[in-house]
Amino acid sequence: MVMRLRSYWRSSCSWRVRIALNLKAIDYEIDPVHLVKDGGEQFSELHTKLNPENLVPVLNDNEQAISQSVAICEYLEECHPTPPLLPKSTADRAVVRQMVEIINSSIQPIQNLRVGARLKKKYDFDERQVRAWNRHWIENGFDALERLVERHGGAACFGDEVTLADAFLVPQLYNAERFDVDMDRYRLLSAIDARLGFHPAFIEARPERQPDCPEHMRSVD
Amino acid sequence: MVMRLRSYWRSSCSWRVRIALNLKAIDYEIDPVHLVKDGGEQFSELHTKLNPENLVPVLNDNEQAISQSVAICEYLEECHPTPPLLPKSTADRAVVRQMVEIINSSIQPIQNLRVGARLKKKYDFDERQVRAWNRHWIENGFDALERLVERHGGAACFGDEVTLADAFLVPQLYNAERFDVDMDRYRLLSAIDARLGFHPAFIEARPERQPDCPEHMRSVD
Numbered sequence: 001m002v003m004r005l006r007s008y009w010r011s012s013c014s015w016r017v018r019i020a021l022n023l024k025a026i027d028y029e030i031d032p033v034h035l036v037k038d039g040g041e042q043f044s045e046l047h048t049k050l051n052p053e054n055l056v057p058v059l060n061d062n063e064q065a066i067s068q069s070v071a072i073c074e075y076l077e078e079c080h081p082t083p084p085l086l087p088k089s090t091a092d093r094a095v096v097r098q099m100v101e102i103i104n105s106s107i108q109p110i111q112n113l114r115v116g117a118r119l120k121k122k123y124d125f126d127e128r129q130v131r132a133w134n135r136h137w138i139e140n141g142f143d144a145l146e147r148l149v150e151r152h153g154g155a156a157c158f159g160d161e162v163t164l165a166d167a168f169l170v171p172q173l174y175n176a177e178r179f180d181v182d183m184d185r186y187r188l189l190s191a192i193d194a195r196l197g198f199h200p201a202f203i204e205a206r207p208e209r210q211p212d213c214p215e216h217m218r219s220v221d
Numbered sequence: 222m223v224m225r226l227r228s229y230w231r232s233s234c235s236w237r238v239r240i241a242l243n244l245k246a247i248d249y250e251i252d253p254v255h256l257v258k259d260g261g262e263q264f265s266e267l268h269t270k271l272n273p274e275n276l277v278p279v280l281n282d283n284e285q286a287i288s289q290s291v292a293i294c295e296y297l298e299e300c301h302p303t304p305p306l307l308p309k310s311t312a313d314r315a316v317v318r319q320m321v322e323i324i325n326s327s328i329q330p331i332q333n334l335r336v337g338a339r340l341k342k343k344y345d346f347d348e349r350q351v352r353a354w355n356r357h358w359i360e361n362g363f364d365a366l367e368r369l370v371e372r373h374g375g376a377a378c379f380g381d382e383v384t385l386a387d388a389f390l391v392p393q394l395y396n397a398e399r400f401d402v403d404m405d406r407y408r409l410l411s412a413i414d415a416r417l418g419f420h421p422a423f424i425e426a427r428p429e430r431q432p433d434c435p436e437h438m439r440s441v442d
Binding site (some may be wrong): 051052053054055062064066067068070071072074075079089090091093094095097098100101102104105106108109110115118123125129136141143144147148 | 248272273274275276283285287288289292293294295296299300301311312314315316318319321322323325326327329330331339344346350357362365368369
C-alpha cells in the first residue's frame, strides 16, 4: 500500500519529510491538512486520533501513523536505506544529527505558527514583534549551523552528498527569508540552499508545488 | 579513553544523556559547565569551540565533541548497542522516537532557561508569567504523551522495558513539578516516573547527585 503523508503546504516540518521521501524515490500521496482554516483541521477527530499532538506531518504506512519529522525520517532511513540520508560512520552520523537537531529543536519549535499565535493572543505581541522573535531564534541557530558547515560541509551541509541536514535546512531557510533574516551572515548555508534549488527532489517538495497551495501563492517565491 | 560529558546539574538535556550513559553502564566523567555564573560558562572560548551553539550537554569521545541530546543518545545507541534503548522493529522505534521528540522538540525548547530569560529581559515578563508560559507548553506536550503511553506503554513509556523515551521523560517531569503542572492530569506519566525513581541508573543521574550541585540543593527533592 502506498504511503500517505498528512501535510500542509507551508509547514516546514512537512516539507522536510517530503524532501526525504522524494530523495528516496518513495511513492506517496499527500493528504492536505489546513492548519488555519476553521480553527485548524489538525484538531479534527480523525487527525487527533492519528496524532494526539495535533501537528503535521503524519506519515501513514502499513496502518501505522508516525509523527514528528525526525522520527519519520529515521523510520524512512531504516525501512528504505537506499539512498542513505545519513553518512556511514557513527561519528559522522552524530554530526549530521546534531545539525538536524539545531533546526528541529533549537530553532523551529520556538519560531513556529503556534508559538507566534500565543504570543499575539495572550501577550499582545504585534506582528512586528513576532517577526523579531522568530528572527532572533533563527539567527541564534544559524550562527552555530554556519560554523558546523564550515567545519564539515562541502557542496552540502555534511560533505558533498545530500543528507537529512540538507532536508531540514532548506525549509528553515525559506522561513528565515520570510522573517527577513540577513542571509549575508550565512554564506555557506545560502550557497547550499542555492545549489539544492536545482535538485529535483527538493524542487518537487516546495510549498508552491503542493496540491493545497492556494492558487495566488503558486508563483510566489 | 574514558568519555567526558560537559553537563550542568540542573539541565534536563544533560540529565537525559546521563541516564542513557548509566543505563548502558558506560564509564564517563563529568566536566561541569555552570550556565548562570559569570554570564554562563557555556560562552567560554573552550566551550564555544566544542559546541558553537553554546549549550550543554557536549559528549567528548575519541576527540570528537557531540552536541544535542538526541544526536548523543543515537550515537551511544550505535556505539554501545547493549542494552538497547530503542526497540527492535522499525515501527516500534518510530513510536519511541516520536515520544522522545515530543519532549525534545515540542516541549523543552520553548520552556528552557534561555527562552524564559529573553521573555523577561526583552518583553518584561515577570516570573509568574514565565512560569505560566512554561506550564502551557509542558501541558500541551504531556497531553499528547499521556495518550501515546496509554496506547503503547506498560511499566515504561513503551512496553515494560526502559527506552530513550523514559530517559527524556524523567527530567521533563522534574521541570513540570518545578513549574507547578498539575500532574494528576498525567497518571501514567507520573506512575512511570515513580517506578523509575527506584532505578539505579536514573537515581545516579539526578541533579542533586551531580558534582556541581550546590550544597544547599542536595537535600531538595
